[in-house]
Amino acid sequence: MARFETPHPLMGRRALLKAIVAGAGLAAVPGLAACGGSDKGSATDTVSFGNNLSDQVPKDAITAVLQAFEKESSLKVAINTKQHEQYQEQINNYLQGRPDDVLAWFAGYRMRFFAGKGLTGDLSDVWSKVGGGYASALKEASTGSDGKQYLIPFTQYPWGVFYRKSIWQQRGYEVPKTLDQLVALATKMKSDGLVPIAFAQKQGWPGMGTFDQLNFRINGYQFHVDLMAGKEDWQSPKVKEVFDTWKRLLPFHQENALGREWQEAAQSLGQGKSGMYLLGSFVAQQFKGPDLDDLDFFPFPEINPAHGQDTVEAPIDGYMMARKPANEAGAKKLLEYLATPAAQAAYLKTDPTSIATVSNADTSGYNAIQKKAAQVIKDAKHITQFLDRDTDPRFASDAATNGLNAFIQNPNDIDSILKGMADQAKTIFTG
CATH class of the missing domain: 3.40.190.10 (Periplasmic binding protein-like II)
Incomplete structure (x- = not known):
């Protein structure tokens, strides 16, 4: 590793x-x-x-x-x-x-x-x-x-779901195209003794990437950027659906995320303890030689057919x-x-x-991850930066970070969490 x-x-x-x-x-x-x-x-x-x-x-x-x-x-x-x-x-x-x-x-x-x-x-x-x-x-x-x-x-660099090809080949796993397929795969990984989705939130930002993927997959690019700009309501049914979907996936995430740094989550993927990891392609910094050659990724699966996989987060x-x-x-x-x-x-x-x-640019020297990254970005209809690059920093630093952390700690408290985020958004974007 x-x-x-x-x-x-x-x-x-x-x-x-x-x-x-x-x-x-x-x-x-x-x-x-x-x-x-x-x-x-x-x-x-x-x-x-x-x-x-x-x-x-x-x-x-x-x-x-x-x-x-x-x-x-x-x-x-x-x-x-x-x-x-x-x-x-x-x-x-x-x-x-x-x-x-x-x-x-x-x-x-x-x-x-x-x-x-x-x-x-x-x-x-x-x-x-x-x-x-x-x-x-x-x-x-x-x-x-x-x-x-x-x-x-x-x-x-794009965000995607990273995995180790050798482990997937050994286990017979296939890249999921839809949310239901992702859930089925995560269920199989769990029964095989793996942590399905490596996850870390000690640094505050990784969960933002998960939220972004779910939001633009469910609600589309325009709703996502409008929400980031304070033009949509954080208490709307559309945002509630994002958190309800995440709540469905949360049991497959690595536990105790608030005490783990992203490098530790990457280590669990590298050691074959976790099956998948949603992060930017900079995660490849943590792999070299045969480990890097064994690394692969795919864009987050489709949730709403109306939007498919048309948006990629690529800061x-x-x-x-x-x-x-x-x-x-x-x-x-x-x-x-x-x-x-x-x-x-x-x-x-x-x-x-x-x-x-x-x-x-001359791409002849690109490794496999870079080649796929370039293609994923090229194929995207829409590109986002990242939650804390796309919204007011006052909202990102407090409301978003604290709200996402609160959700991870208590996913049954979605309504009160979203009310708090919505109240802060109104103050920041209309103040």
């Missing part, structure tokens, strides 16, 4: 969301310092780079990319790496202080939030040069409320520019490079758990 490390896309979500909430007008967390300083890029031949990929594999991967950029340009890159969770906790203070010229962040609501505050730089002129390499959906995810672009997409990670970079010309030159197939291929060569975002 492979090492177990903190993932680069999803670590420290609750801390991150609280930091964003602070940026919305609440008191900032005391004692947080800016991650970097634009003085690092004060020399015209140097670009400072705020890096949140602190684990060894992704850190090595982005370092290789930046070294390649140095060779191709006349510029040097000063890499400022912060531990991933700390980076996200400090993002609000960081952007208001002396941020690096180029800095890591996420597409969608998270990007728009800070762009709307005027804390990041307009990249529309960069997009005029590199936009041809991106699908329209990626441009949309990189566009602020003012119609300008503020992020260069770099990598993307986008990328890079922004400081609002007043010390070396703006150099920053834009680096961002243009990050939008090239060569740069993204260089990264994925070292960290092959995500896929490139540029449409003309």
Whole structure:
């Protein structure tokens, strides 16, 4: 079994969301310092780079990319790496202080939030040069409320149900296409002595992925995004059906999830103790060699035939520019490079758990998980980011996290849980 490390896309979500909430007008967390300083890029031949990929594999991967950029340009890159969770906790203070010229962040609501505050730089002129390499959906995810672009997409990863092929072959399991087939399979796994669905909720965010899958499979993409935007009622029969369906599946989930981190759940899958695991493809970071070759996944099964499997959760990670970079010309030159197939291929060569975002990327070196990830995203009619990327951070950090945890603890208390979530949603979205 492979090492177990903190993932680069999803670590420290609750801390991150609280930091964003602070940026919305609440008191900032005391004692947080800016991650970097634009003085690092004060020399015209140097670009400072705020890096949140602190684990060894992704850190090595982005370092290789930046070294390649140095060779191709006349510029040097000063890499400022912060531990991933700390980076996200400090993002609000960081952007208001002396941020690096180029800095890591996420597409969608998270990007728009800070762009709307005027804390990041307009990249529309960069997009005029590199936009041809991106699908329209990626441009949309990189566009602020003012119609300008503020992020260069770099990598993307889908969520799916992961499993070990060898175990399924030994047991004669088949990929379920519908919810009923999933329940039948989970029942068989349980009788075979396996935990059907590995599950962890100590970090607060994994359950959001389960909710998302159930919601857009049952109610469709449009209802899902409208619910995230505060345009639908959390006490509606449609949301109640989501939790009733989850309640049906919960007995098949790994017990004591609130005390387990996602890496531990991944370990149970790797050790053959669990049969399935719903997570992003970054779970592949935890497998290597024969274990990685044995890993496979499938999109969450159909629940409502009206929507089938038309929606895929596939968050986008990328890079922004400081609002007043010390070396703006150099920053834009680096961002243009990050939008090239060569740069993204260089990264994925070292960290092959995500896929490139540029449409003309060389995929010949993709492993089986990456090839399937690319195809699943390509085939999707709709793409979502993730609950805490698609909604107001104030709602995600408290109402959603606490509501989902309460449901996992007491699934018979759905009505009161949804009332609490609905009340908070009304306060946040109409206040």
